[in-house]
Amino acid sequence: MRRLTWRAARLLETRDETPTARTLVFELPGWPGHLPGQHVDVRLTAEDGYSTQRSYSIASPSAGERIELTVERVPDGEVSPYLTEVLEPGDEVEMRGPVGGWFVWRAGASAPVVLVAGGSGIVPLMSMIRARRADGGGPPFRLIYSTRDPGRRFYAEELDRADPGLDVSYVYTREAPGGSARPAGRITADDLAAGGWPADRRPDCYVCGPTGFVEHAAELLIGLGHDPGRVKTERFGPTGG
């Protein structure tokens, strides 16, 4: 039987994605590897023995003993402010995983893929995008990425670089860049129709983001004719941190 054990993960480096989100690169000796879309449990322990855990999606594809998380700082959160503001290279936290065998994309799958991200919901989808690229290509991917404004995009430079077979479109909910054809606003069926694949291509759809976003986007996809059995969702509660 497979057993998930706690391992010491050492922070190697950090990259700020937005003013409130930071990518953390860890070295995790003994890591068995993971599938794109899986997550890891992180455990913090205080000096008095109190400990707490949270789950974070993995942003990197499986690559030896390195994994990258991108953590959005939740105001008043217990864990995310520590990870994004206190933890420094050389520090260790405990992790175990990988966790989750459903919201995953497997290299070698042939169906086209629609990725729909709301805010920090991009993280597990980015693992899929990177795994596809690391694999030298694969089925065509289309990403529709909804954020409040352009400055809230994670991985902006990387997503702006050419990646054959990956199309990216953005939905800005509060503030669109000047000259943008699409006014700022909540994601619509038109956004998903224009930025995704038609249902008759039978794409695999992955939707990740806050609960309200996922409920809405998944319902729009079904309204466009996508098979509910091909729409996989992962929701971030309004809580957490």
Add this chain to the structure above:
Amino acid sequence: MGIISRGFQGRHRDRADRLPPGQYLTHDFPVLSAGPTPRVPTDRWEFTIDAEDGQTLRWSWAELTALPSETPTVDLHCVTKWSKLDTSWRGVSLDVLFEDVESAAEHALIHCYGGYTTNLPVEDLLDGKAWIVYEYEGEDLAPAHGGPARLLVPHLYLWKSAKWVRGIRLLDEDEPGFWETAGYHNYGDPWREQRYEGD
């Protein structure tokens, strides 16, 4: 004890006596589901119990909601680490639904609108430990939280409290459900922190 996290103090220690290991307290009600939320109109809703001998008992929405109901107030523990205390529900105890079931089966597989499944021992459904609930905090149960009706088995992690419940199959042999075949624990006792296979 694990590695000490330099400078970490933590905060949520209130109600620590009611939080299983590794859980933190939340006051809102997060939603976790593997797929889109199914919409099940109550005029087409039914709930079944299939015994191992082929006998099937069946309830329509009107029949279920006409049965004597209870109003349990319980704590919820989700495997994704949040716990929510003192949630109040209305629904029918599984003891009522099992009254006329002739079965010696020890295993149950719960199945749902939308295709979700989860398994648990039959004894965990009986003796006042489980309900089919259709109201949450005095309101009709919202679809995102499993409406029109969900199973409520609060002594196990919340993935066992299947949303959009459609029926129970009683089995002689245990059959793992959706998350149980995806690396999660077969039983899922939060107080023993049985999150994943092998815990």
